[in-house]
Amino acid sequence: MPERSDRDYLAYVHARVAGLRRTAFLLCGDSHQADDFVQETLTKLYARWPRIGRVDNVDAYVHTMLVRVFLDDRRRGWWKVRLLTGPPEPPPAEGNPEDGPVVRAALAKLPPRQQAVLVLRYLCDKPVREVAELLRCSEGTVKSQTAHGLTRLRALLGVPDLEPAVSPNRW
Amino acid sequence: MIDERAVRLLRPLREEPEGPPLIDVPRTMVEGRRRRVLRRWSGGAALITLTSVAAGGGTLAVSALREPVPAPTVTATATAAPSQVAAAPAVPTGCKVTRLPTDGARKAALTAGDPSGRYLGGRTYGTGGGPIIWKDGRIFARPRLTGEDAGLNDINSSGVAVGSAFLGQRQQGYVYRDGRVTELDGQHTAPLAINDAGVIVGAIGEVLHEAPVRWDSPGATAVRLPLPAGMTSGRADAVDEDGTVVGRIAADSSKLDSGYLWLPDGTGRAMEMPEIEGGPADYFWPDSISNGWVAGRAVDDRADGSRWFTAMRYRIADGSWQKLPKNVHPNLIAENGWVAGGPAGRDEAPIITAGSEVVRLPRYKTAKEYEISTVSADGRRVGGYITDMEGELVGNEPLLWTCR
Numbered sequence: 009m010p011e012r013s014d015r016d017y018l019a020y021v022h023a024r025v026a027g028l029r030r031t032a033f034l035l036c037g038d039s040h041q042a043d044d045f046v047q048e049t050l051t052k053l054y055a056r057w058p059r060i061g062r063v064d065n066v067d068a069y070v071h072t073m074l075v076r077v078f079l080d081d082r083r084r085g086w087w088k089v090r091l092l093t094g095p096p097e098p099p100p101a102e103g104n105p106e107d108g109p110v111v112r113a114a115l116a117k118l119p120p121r122q123q124a125v126l127v128l129r130y131l132c133d134k135p136v137r138e139v140a141e142l143l144r145c146s147e148g149t150v151k152s153q154t155a156h157g158l159t160r161l162r163a164l165l166g167v168p169d170l171e172p173a174v175s176p177n178r179w
Numbered sequence: 180m181i182d183e184r185a186v187r188l189l190r191p192l193r194e195e196p197e198g199p200p201l202i203d204v205p206r207t208m209v210e211g212r213r214r215r216v217l218r219r220w221s222g223g224a225a226l227i228t229l230t231s232v233a234a235g236g237g238t239l240a241v242s243a244l245r246e247p248v249p250a251p252t253v254t255a256t257a258t259a260a261p262s263q264v265a266a267a268p269a270v271p272t273g274c275k276v277t278r279l280p281t282d283g284a285r286k287a288a289l290t291a292g293d294p295s296g297r298y299l300g301g302r303t304y305g306t307g308g309g310p311i312i313w314k315d316g317r318i319f320a321r322p323r324l325t326g327e328d329a330g331l332n333d334i335n336s337s338g339v340a341v342g343s344a345f346l347g348q349r350q351q352g353y354v355y356r357d358g359r360v361t362e363l364d365g366q367h368t369a370p371l372a373i374n375d376a377g378v379i380v381g382a383i384g385e386v387l388h389e390a391p392v393r394w395d396s397p398g399a400t401a402v403r404l405p406l407p408a409g410m411t412s413g414r415a416d417a418v419d420e421d422g423t424v425v426g427r428i429a430a431d432s433s434k435l436d437s438g439y440l441w442l443p444d445g446t447g448r449a450m451e452m453p454e455i456e457g458g459p460a461d462y463f464w465p466d467s468i469s470n471g472w473v474a475g476r477a478v479d480d481r482a483d484g485s486r487w488f489t490a491m492r493y494r495i496a497d498g499s500w501q502k503l504p505k506n507v508h509p510n511l512i513a514e515n516g517w518v519a520g521g522p523a524g525r526d527e528a529p530i531i532t533a534g535s536e537v538v539r540l541p542r543y544k545t546a547k548e549y550e551i552s553t554v555s556a557d558g559r560r561v562g563g564y565i566t567d568m569e570g571e572l573v574g575n576e577p578l579l580w581t582c583r
Contacts, residue, residue, distance in 0.1 A: 014208065021204055033196035043201045050202065054211025076566075080548075108191040115192070130182075130189040144286075144574045146304070148327035152345050158185050167188065 017057050020066065021050060028074060034131045035078045035124060037112045045081070049074040072142050075124055082120035105165035114164035122157035125150055270533045271517070271559050271582035276541045279313050279577040282321070287311065288564045289577035291331045291340060292553025294375060294420075294514070296560030298338045299553070300331035301577050310342055312355070316579065322355040331355075332381075333372045339397065341370035341379055352381065354397035363394055365401035370394070372417045380404075380424050382414035391415040391426045391441070404441050407449070413439065417468040423495060425450075425468045437462040438475065440495060453477050453500035455489050463491070466509040469556065471495050474503070474510035474518055492518065504535050511551060517558030522549050529561060531582070540580045549578075559583065 028049065032042035052073050053060070060066060103110035115123055121143065128139045129150075136154075140147045162168070281287040284303035291300030299313045310331050312320040319338070322331075326344025334340040340355040341363075352368035354361050363370055363379070369389075370381040383392035383401055391404040391413045404415060406428055413428030413436055422443040429436035438450035450473070452459035460477035467474050474492040481487065490503040490510050503510060507520035507530065520530045528542045529551045543549075543565060551563035561580040 029196055029200045039196040042196050046202050050207040051210045054207050055214040106191055111191045130185050131193055
């Protein structure tokens with residue numbers, strides 16, 4: 009397969025940058041950090057672009073890289089970790105579980121892979137198989153990480169694990 | 180099937196990023212081209228590439244790296260064997276890296292190692308994948324653990340390994356010994372470490388209700404480790420050869436946890452907080468224990484919502500702290516006081532610190548992303564794996580570094 013050109017790269021980026029940024033934003037909840045993640049992902053992509061012709065599914069490949077950039081950022085202990093996004097004031101530990109900042113702060117307390125699994129499955133609407141491919145793990149791992157992540161998130165938000173089918177009146 | 184309740188739980192986060200994207204596409208090409216050249220011509224050169232994520236999304240904690248090195252001296256402690264400590268040469272030399280065989284699997288991780296450095300454990304992925312044990316660099320056993328996502332967490336010098344798998348939502352701990360796999364006592368068990376005496380420690384209980392636990396032998400009854408008043412959750416991460424256990428405990432699982440020691444005499448104590456820049460740390464998260472030392476990270480949560488880490492080691496005998504010369508993670512301490520450390524940055528291989536000396540381990544092929552899992556008692560064998568996923572590298576490959 010011939011090497012892919014700069015023109016191809018620019019065309020690809022133009023078509024995909026908005027989608028990548030949205031996924032990055034859903035992962036981290038911060039527009040500026042989402043830009044940083046996409047910048048790094050595209051840099052990696054360009055570094056590999058001449059050889060990318062060997063990759064069957066470029067979109068999946070790029071999204072895998074994006075998730076990896078996110079996980080690396082969250083895992084690497086010696087980076088300054090942004091625990092909370094948005095206002096510097098930490099949101100109350102027991103806030104309304106329907107407020108974005110409260111849910112985001114709770115999500116940030118989960119291990120990075122659990123964060124990624126929940127975001128990819130329930131905000132990016134990706135099926136288990138696709139999430140497993142993005143995270144380079146088995147479907148079983150995705151399921152167990154999902155279960156652990158949800159249990160923990162509910163506990164952090166004070167939402168009962170076995171909620172009735174009809175949402176109770178909060179008043 | 181999609182879980183509607185889960186979708187509803189996360190729905191408040193379903194927002195769009197603000198403003199126009201600030202992606203500098205020309206810069207991705209300049210920087211990407213530079214990386215192509217680096218990869219092609221510099222190979223294993225120790226070039227530190229600060230990625231744009233590092234530059235833009237956070238600040239490298241250089242202050243911690245540049246401060247005068249406290250030169251942790253190797254001191255015999257109450258539990259130390261002075262002759263071994265005295266015999267340790269200044270630094271490891273002649274380090275080499277080898278990829279371990281994987282029985283045909285392209286992807287495998289090395290997650291466990293014994294003090295002698297002869298036994299290593301991990302898992303392979305793909306069809307026929309599962310736990311694997313190596314002895315002297317060769318495949319020694321393929322234990323079959325019932326359940327999904329079976330993996331090994333530790334192995335001792337007799338080749339007794341501990342690991343776990345998931346039976347539905349329930350995590351089940353197992354022991355592999357002499358060709359046989361047996362279940363550990365208890366429900367929802369996760370054995371994390373085993374010492375040469377066969378003492379196993381880990382966690383027991385459902386997610387959010389995990390408690391530190393010890394099994395005195397593979398067939399023993401699970402014994403919950405005592406928690407101080409007000410503390411309800413935690414786990415035991417590692418066990419020293421004298422039976423000292425280190426772990427992390429918390430008031431409840433929604434709170435952050437911090438280091439705690441269970442001593443062989445049956446008493447326990449919270450690890451005091453080390454002094455770091457500007458006062459005591461908020462938490463300490465242990466990575467390893469050996470010969471009376473604990474190594475790990477001090478955690479500093481600041482008012483602006485940021486979290487900073489400092490790699491430290493702690494001497495159990497007198498409760499003293501020393502900052503480690505490189506601020507990396509994890510920090511796996513050996514019996515002679517050397518510390519195997521994770522990579523100091525992207526594009527770097529792991530390190531071994533001996534006193535104030537830092538020895539960089541060689542890279543494997545073109546791999547840029549490394550995790551380490553184990554160090555031998557003599558500090559000369561470090562096990563881990565790569566997490567690269569480009570070119571001929573396929574995600575995880577198990578590696579062993581050996582030094583003289």
